[in-house]
Amino acid sequence: MNFDLILRIGAKLVLPFILLFALYVQFHGDYGPGGGFQAGVIAASMVILVSITFGLQNARRIAPQGMVETMVPLGVLIFASVGVAGLAMGKNFLDYSVLSGDPRHGRHLGILLVEAGVFVTVSGTMIALFYAFVERGR
Amino acid sequence: MSAVRSQLPILQVLVPLLGAVLVAFLRRGTSAFALTLVVSWILPFVAGAMLLQVLATGPISYALGGWAPPIGIEYRVDVLNAMVLMLVSTVGAVIMPFAYRSVAFELDDSKEAWFYSMYLLCLAGLLGVAVTGDAFNAFVFLEISSLSTYVLIAMGPDRRALLSAFQYLIMGTIGATFYVIGVGFLYVLTGSLNMVDIAARLATVGPDQGQAVLTALAFITVGLSLKLALFPLHAWLPNAYTYAPSWATAFLAATATKVAIYLLVRYYFSIFGVAIDIRSLPIGDFIVGLSIAAMLVASFVAVFETNLKRMLAYSSVAQIGYITLGIGLANQAGLTGGLVHIVNHALMKAALFLAVGAMFYRAYTVELKDLAGIGRKMPLTTAAFTIAGFGLVGTPGTAGFISKWYLAVGALDKGWWLLVFLIVGSSLIALVYVGRVLEVVWLREPSVEIAKVRDPPLSMMAPLIVLTIATIYFGFDTEWTAGVASTAAKSLLGGLR
Secondary structure: OOOOHHHHHHHHHHHHHHHHHHHHHHHHOOOOOOOHHHHHHHHHHHHHHHHHHHOHHHHHHHOOHHHHHHHHHHHHHHHHHHHHHHHHOOOOOOOHHHHOOOHHHHHHHHHHHHHHHHHHHHHHHHHHHHHHHHHOOO | OHHHHHOHHHHHHHHHHHHHHHHHHHOOHHHHHHHHHHHHHHHHHHHHHHHHHHHHHOOEEEEHHHOOOOOOOEEEEOHHHHHHHHHHHHHHHHHHHHHHHHHHHHOOHHHHHHHHHHHHHHHHHHHHHHHEOEHHHHHHHHHHHHHHHHHHHHOOOOOHHHHHHHHHHHHHHHHHHHHHHHHHHHHHHHOOOEHHHHHHHHOOOOHHHHHHHHHHHHHHHHHHHHHHOOOOOOOHHHHHHHHOOHHHHHHHHHHHHHHHHHHHHHHHHHHHHHHOOHHHOOHHHHHHHHHHHHHHHHHHHHHOOOEHHHHHHHHHHHHHHHHHHHHHHOOHHHHHHHHHHHHHHHHHHHHHHHHHHHHHHHHOOOEHHHHOOHHHHOHHHHHHHHHHHHHHHOOOOOHHHHHHHHHHHHHHHOOOHHHHHHHHHHHHHHHHHHHHHHHHHHHOOOOOOHHHOOOOOHHHHHHHHHHHHHHHHOOOOOHHHHHHHHHHHHHHHHOOO
């Protein structure tokens, strides 16, 4: 297993930067291209790279099956809860302006939280799909 | 109370959506079922409150996120979609108790919670299509319901379920693509995605863009026809209904195609019909032609099917033909007949598929030859099948008669005598395929295996009995079926240019 030394060292070097880039895309989504969907895919690609270079067992230690299966509905729940907050405050569903005293700041916060939900669901779904393919039918 | 009332349109979608998410966390069959049951039983009250409000005070408009339409997404409820919402949520609520044993019987324990999660997601999608007033939002909900439907079908106990789900996925995706291309044309023409706004702006586009309007109409017609399984685009339906879990088949046969039909009616009468003179186009005659073909050919195929679920699936294709016939006729009686058949067919087909599901639960087969004499051992189930079967034929005293009566009157109003004979003729073919089943299940001697079966437990029997009583009840009291459908038809036809 020595001949893939370069691959493994290279992957180790790249891994933290993939995750950092995912977070950059996530939070940059407010001001430019990016957002939860793209960031979620990038973050999931990090787990997939771990799985390809270091084996499925090591990937499972980072992202266990149970956690991944929980992430899929969790993101939707975060998204929907942000919308329900509007309902609870007497406004319409998905009206983010209630989240803060200043309506503009509230809408900004709302988008941020919704994108976080998208990130959780998309990365969870990508990893779950990858696991399902690797295992060939659980 | 008024605070809740103003939020009803969003609650109709939000409650099943949140339910689906929470069920996905549970992972245990029984608790997942309990939560699904609660969610399913809330929804008819939401829909019922909206239906009463719409009948009393006119359409409801709801601005998502507080952004006023046509910029923001609008949920818009009038008599037509209030009726569809009421139908989908009521059928879901009534048949839900049946799922508990049937799903536990047919699916692995590990898949039960996912099944309920997918069902609620499908329900949210179907209700979303019906409640929204936004063309693109309707596409999103159509895909939410379709994708979850593929999963529901793939969970069927037979391995062939996977293949039929894949077949449906291909056809359904083509349908959705055609629909969204049509919406794209409308957006380019009008710059709007709000249905009311599209209709208003479409009326002002220049005559040089008439071709583009017709192209949009054609794409949307074909796309939705695939989703609603209009003959000859029905090829995905028989396999999907045959191999899906019994309960999922009953739910989908009663609701999924109906919602696509609703969307087609919405486009014809509330968008294109308002903007252009749709009755001068040959599209109505075209749909009448295909509907007649569906009524005759699919009924004829059903006569020779040996698998009970597949026979009922072909019967569904034929019955969808009756509904689209009413849309094609596009006069007061005809459209009322088509719309009321959405409701009546949903009740009868749900009852029939539940009865077959109950037989599968006890006898572990849906092959007609293996079910000989089962009527003597499962008398209540088979009686329910018989009554709903007679409803399908259109016997007076059942709900099916009401729809066919209106359709026949609609055909006479146009002076199409031949069509009346074709409606009666296709009913006679239905009598043949229903009668063939009745002969086998009632009159033959039960085999050794069948001699051991008995009627299913109360949780399965009660939904079946409720639907069967509804089939008879709505054959006499038509205020809430034909009455509402007639009101909807009047407002749709009144808006036509």
